[in-house]
Amino acid sequence: MDSKAFISSLKDWVGKEVTLSGWLYNNRPSGKVQFLILRDGTGLCQCVIERGKIADDLYDALSRLGQESSLSITGTVRAEPRSPGGYELAACGAQIHGPATDYPITPKEHGIDFLLQNRHLHLRSQRPWCIGRIRHTVIDAIRRFFNDNGFILVDTPIFTTIAGEGEQTLFEVDYFGQPLHLAQTGQLYLESAAMSFGRVYCFGPTFRAEKSKTRRHLTEFWMVEPEVAYIDLKGLLELAENFVTSIVQRVLKDNRCELETLGADITGLEKIVPPFVRLTYTETADILASQKTVDFMARQLAEFVDQKAKYEKELADLEAQEAAGGLKKWQQEKNARRVLELRAEIAELEIKIENNPKHAQLAAGFRWGKDLGGSDETIISLMHDKPVFVTHYPRDAKAFYMKTDRSSGKVVENFDLLAPAGFGEIIGGSLREDDYQELFKRIEEEGYNPQSYQWYLDLRKYGSVPHGGFGLGVERTVAWITGEKHIRQCIAFPRLMDKIYL
RNA sequence: UCCCCGAUAGCUCAAUAGGUAGAGCGAGCGGCUGUUAACCGCUAGGUCGCAGGUUCGAGCCCUGCUCGGGGAGCCA
Numbered sequence A: 001m002d003s004k005a006f007i008s009s010l011k012d013w014v015g016k017e018v019t020l021s022g023w024l025y026n027n028r029p030s031g032k033v034q035f036l037i038l039r040d041g042t043g044l045c046q047c048v049i050e051r052g053k054i055a056d057d058l059y060d061a062l063s064r065l066g067q068e069s070s071l072s073i074t075g076t077v078r079a080e081p082r083s084p085g086g087y088e089l090a091a092c093g094a095q096i097h098g099p100a101t102d103y104p105i106t107p108k109e110h111g112i113d114f115l116l117q118n119r120h121l122h123l124r125s126q127r128p129w130c131i132g133r134i135r136h137t138v139i140d141a142i143r144r145f146f147n148d149n150g151f152i153l154v155d156t157p158i159f160t161t162i163a164g165e166g167e168q169t170l171f172e173v174d175y176f177g178q179p180l181h182l183a184q185t186g187q188l189y190l191e192s193a194a195m196s197f198g199r200v201y202c203f204g205p206t207f208r209a210e211k212s213k214t215r216r217h218l219t220e221f222w223m224v225e226p227e228v229a230y231i232d233l234k235g236l237l238e239l240a241e242n243f244v245t246s247i248v249q250r251v252l253k254d255n256r257c258e259l260e261t262l263g264a265d266i267t268g269l270e271k272i273v274p275p276f277v278r279l280t281y282t283e284t285a286d287i288l289a290s291q292k293t294v295d296f297m298a299r300q301l302a303e304f305v306d307q308k309a310k311y312e313k314e315l316a317d318l319e320a321q322e323a324a325g326g327l328k329k330w331q332q333e334k335n336a337r338r339v340l341e342l343r344a345e346i347a348e349l350e351i352k353i354e355n356n357p358k359h360a361q362l363a364a365g366f367r368w369g370k371d372l373g374g375s376d377e378t379i380i381s382l383m384h385d386k387p388v389f390v391t392h393y394p395r396d397a398k399a400f401y402m403k404t405d406r407s408s409g410k411v412v413e414n415f416d417l418l419a420p421a422g423f424g425e426i427i428g429g430s431l432r433e434d435d436y437q438e439l440f441k442r443i444e445e446e447g448y449n450p451q452s453y454q455w456y457l458d459l460r461k462y463g464s465v466p467h468g469g470f471g472l473g474v475e476r477t478v479a480w481i482t483g484e485k486h487i488r489q490c491i492a493f494p495r496l497m498d499k500i501y502l
Numbered sequence B: 001u002c003c004c005c006g007a008u009a010g011c012u013c014a015a016u017a018g019g020u021a022g023a024g025c026g027a028g029c030g031g032c033u034g035u036u037a038a039c040c041g042c043u044a045g046g047u048c049g050c051a052g053g054u055u056c057g058a059g060c061c062c063u064g065c066u067c068g069g070g071g072a073g074c075c076a
Helices: A007-013 A056-063 A112-117 A126-148 A187-197 A233-254 A256-262 A266-270 A281-288 A291-324 A329-364 A374-382 A436-445 A450-458 A474-482
Strands: A017-029 A033-039 A044-050 A070-079 A087-098 A172-175 A178-182 A199-207 A220-229 A277-280 A388-391 A414-419 A424-431 A467-473
Touching: A007 A017, A007 A044, A007 A087, A017 A044, A017 A056, A017 A087, A033 A056, A033 A070, A044 A070, A056 A087, A126 A199, A126 A220, A126 A233, A126 A256, A126 A474, A187 A199, A187 A220, A187 A450, A187 A467, A220 A233, A220 A474, A233 A256, A233 A266, A233 A388, A233 A414, A233 A424, A233 A467, A233 A474, A256 A266, A256 A474, A277 A281, A281 A291, A281 A374, A281 A388, A291 A329, A291 A374, A329 A374, A374 A388, A374 A414, A374 A424, A414 A474, A424 A474, A436 A450, A467 A474
Parallel strands: A044 A087, A277 A388
Antiparallel strands: A017 A033, A017 A070, A033 A044, A070 A087, A172 A178, A199 A220, A220 A467, A388 A414, A414 A424, A424 A467
């Protein structure tokens, strides 16, 4: 008797006969035995097919089967360290469902454009699979954290009339003849819900028409936003650090295997526990313009140059070996692979070497009053191995709804959270201006029409309370945790500036 | 909107100083009892992004365009 099983639970089936259904990941046939790697969505398993144990014509059909053909294999489970998941299947039967030929994505390297053109298939590959599973954990941890801490979920509208940040980064839509735009934040709606439930959060897609072609930007991304009544900035920072810590700890617990496959910095993630670093904007500005940063950037540059020289030497050595000849075929192959890796690393370093002086110059020229740029955030986050809160930005550089710090008048009670090791911003948040007159003034200063904000102003008219919240970008969080360089890999179907593949 | 880089076989990349295009993978066929992006042999596969120009001769040099990558601004 055989039973249906999933690869992730094979440890419970050792010695028993089961049927696995999935897709062919790779096949290594030989005359008398073939090793067939099956993936079923829960993992990879090596299936051993011996000639004689199954019908000859089935054996031959299997050996000719193309990558990603769908099939079921029946066999006995046994522990086998040489199999990807630690267990293998000694096959006694198989059924081919959908043979595939010429699957475009091979086990070799591909360029990013090709992979995005084939994103519908690329999702089956190891890296997207690992990242997708971690994303699932991150989202589950987010919901659990808020649900377990007394937050009520409020779904805010996607078609909206109201702008959170500046007015220029919105996607306009024609709503039965009326111009509307896609939500770039649920925050303003959430503030009114917080006055009902006390602690609320919203979680959904967010749309921004920013023309940013960088590895940190998508035009459609997922953001979770908590909003809390009766909270001060100190409380908000504590909430944020407990929140981020809970996400990281959950991934460490549930997805260690995926993190290892991806080559993520697990020891770095293990350091993510409260308290995080706290800096004010003013302190940050001083650091950026200081000799410390000049030295830091110089040291970074020297490291890059040094590393590049090392890679170049290795590359030259490999090429010399190649030219000398006499290498075994497999050694040539291995070298060729390393050469590709080295070229990619060198290209990456060249970009860093090129950007370093520009970023150093931007930092050195930093003057109080400017918003922190992406490169400035990178520098600060590179200096720490824990997340960094930067608080109290200049009022003029920030959105109208942020609460002016009453002790200075020039800064707002806000914060950004920078993920460590150079990743940069994953959270932006603030206390909200809760005084009617102050808020009205700010709306006018920004040139907005107060009438559009009538209901928002109402919240300050009827029982206003100190309150605040923040937004965490899911893809950025996933990219930081997984060590993925580009956030387009952290969502199944990314929307990029000027580009939608599928 | 601005700055930098790139486009050669289905894929990833080579082509020294301008001299009529190569490798690996993938595909097809054959071989191999345990492989780990297996290995060995053979076969097929290219209008060098597009349009001009320089030259006896252009993948390589020049101009324009298209597409892609990275970065600045802005931000999650």
